[in-house]
Amino acid sequence: MTIESIESFRGRARTWLAENMPRTAGREPAPIIEDDSHEWQWARELQKKLYAGGFAGICFPKEYGGLGLTPAHQQAFNEESEGYEMPLLLNSPTFSICAPTLLDMGSEEQKRERIGAAIRGEEIMCQFLSEPGGGSDLAGVRTRADRDGDHFVLNGAKIWSTSAYAADWGLCLARTDWDVPKHHGLTMFLVSTRAPGVTINRIRMVNGNREFCEEFFDNVRLPLSAVVGEVGDGWRVASQQLYHERTAMGGGSPYTSGTGHPAMMPGATPVEVATALGRTADPRVREMVGEYLALNEVAEQTSARVTRAIEAGDLPPTAASLLRLLHAEASHVKHDLAVEVAGAAVATGVGNDEGIQGRAAIGFLMRQSASLGGGSDEMSRNVVSERVLGMPREPAPDRGVPFKQVRNGR
Numbered sequence: 141m142t143i144e145s146i147e148s149f150r151g152r153a154r155t156w157l158a159e160n161m162p163r164t165a166g167r168e169p170a171p172i173i174e175d176d177s178h179e180w181q182w183a184r185e186l187q188k189k190l191y192a193g194g195f196a197g198i199c200f201p202k203e204y205g206g207l208g209l210t211p212a213h214q215q216a217f218n219e220e221s222e223g224y225e226m227p228l229l230l231n232s233p234t235f236s237i238c239a240p241t242l243l244d245m246g247s248e249e250q251k252r253e254r255i256g257a258a259i260r261g262e263e264i265m266c267q268f269l270s271e272p273g274g275g276s277d278l279a280g281v282r283t284r285a286d287r288d289g290d291h292f293v294l295n296g297a298k299i300w301s302t303s304a305y306a307a308d309w310g311l312c313l314a315r316t317d318w319d320v321p322k323h324h325g326l327t328m329f330l331v332s333t334r335a336p337g338v339t340i341n342r343i344r345m346v347n348g349n350r351e352f353c354e355e356f357f358d359n360v361r362l363p364l365s366a367v368v369g370e371v372g373d374g375w376r377v378a379s380q381q382l383y384h385e386r387t388a389m390g391g392g393s394p395y396t397s398g399t400g401h402p403a404m405m406p407g408a409t410p411v412e413v414a415t416a417l418g419r420t421a422d423p424r425v426r427e428m429v430g431e432y433l434a435l436n437e438v439a440e441q442t443s444a445r446v447t448r449a450i451e452a453g454d455l456p457p458t459a460a461s462l463l464r465l466l467h468a469e470a471s472h473v474k475h476d477l478a479v480e481v482a483g484a485a486v487a488t489g490v491g492n493d494e495g496i497q498g499r500a501a502i503g504f505l506m507r508q509s510a511s512l513g514g515g516s517d518e519m520s521r522n523v524v525s526e527r528v529l530g531m532p533r534e535p536a537p538d539r540g541v542p543f544k545q546v547r548n549g550r
């Protein structure tokens with residue numbers, strides 16, 4: 141069957157967007173502080189509009205509610221959608237991480253029901269991976285799921301779950317076997333955030349933002365159909381999930397729709413700051429803006445090149461860590477230079493444009509998040525050295541040891 145040409149798709153998207161989607165009209169991203177339920181409701185409504193118009197889930201297969209088109213179609217749609225309101229809040233983790241993980245590893249039922257509902261704007265997903273004892277050693281999770289007849293019973297705690305308070309389902313990595321080495325005793329579950337025994341609390345960050353959550357699972361009963369992949373094969377599912385997360389963070393996911401950041405990641409580029417403060421003629425500012433633009437271009441081109449190489453099998457999927465690292469580097473340079481261009485007033489928010497300086501300041505406070513989300517920079521470097529370059533693995537005293545015998549400092 142032939143698929144629609146990019147140009148025809150682009151033309152239809154342009155007409156449809158103009159007739160159906162609201163213009164952004166310069167709406168500034170606002171940090172998520174208290175009740176932001178209207179933002180999530182709005183994102184769901186926008187997604188429903190995309191679905192009704194036939195422009196949702198562009199790269200997801202038709203049998204699971206998508207359009208079955210190519211990344212080039214998605215790219216064309218993204219370009220046309222600039223200047224329009226888009227459900228950006230749903231891009232991550234729902235569309236770029238959770239849905240593709242289900243697509244690769246989930247059961248037919250999970251794919252049909254969860255991916256379909258997300259594309260229709262009815263459901264949102266989140267990730268329950270990191271734990272209070274540490275997120276870097278993901279294979280060392282201590283949240284447990286014990287078999288009880290035709291159910292598992294989930295107990296434990298998770299943390300740093302992005303937008304879990306707004307989600308309907310979470311992908312939760314838990315230990316189902318304590319007698320085998322740590323990577324072998326894990327299982328991934330699809331957990332309803334409203335199941336009895338699930339408690340979700342929001343966490344307030346340094347910028348007042350409350351996108352993160354902590355969760356407690358107390359005897360949460362999960363049917364066998366909640367298992368994603370196979371029992372005991374959770375590390376393979378988690379690895380695929382991390383691959384999608386690192387690809388998404390590096391800007392290479394074909395499953396996100398629209399451009400720009402959702403409200404939860406405010407900040408300002410050096411270009412925006414220089415323009416707003418009338419500093420574009422200053423030679424030193426021009427130098428800094430040039431440095432930012434050059435690095436941005438290199439990051440975009442490299443991201444496209446590495447993504448293509450992974451797709452073609454020329455690089456292993458673990459090379460997505462390169463995208464993730466590059467994103468962190470580019471993000472640091474962006475926020476550091478935005479602060480330098482904004483000048484000293486960034487610290488106090490005074491000057492001729494408080495808004496832009498405030499945004500630069502918040503972006504700077506949050507710059508470190510790019511070095512932690514999807515695994516820290518240090519862990520990404522480990523992956524690149526061990527899994528892409530084939531260098532020796534770092535020593536691990538718990539390798540090959542049954543997990544219940546692993547010493548635990550807590």
Ligand SMILES: Cc1cc2nc3c(=O)[nH]c(=O)nc-3n(C[C@H](O)[C@H](O)[C@H](O)COP(=O)(O)OP(=O)(O)OC[C@H]3O[C@@H](n4cnc5c(N)ncnc54)[C@H](O)[C@@H]3O)c2cc1C
Pocket residue numbers: 233266267268269270271273274275276277298299300301302303508509510512513514515516517518519522
């Ligand atoms: C924006 C953002 C979004 C996130 N979203 C989610 C989410 O939706 N769901 C979720 O489950 N988690 C989420 N996280 C959590 C994230 O996955 C963890 O922060 C990350 O894995 C690091 O874990 P940690 O914070 O517990 O640090 P730790 O693991 O305690 O590490 C602390 C420091 O020690 C270093 N370190 C640890 N081990 C080694 C080693 N072997 N070699 C070298 N250095 C090491 C780390 O690099 C780090 O600098 C998010 C984080 C951010 C910033």
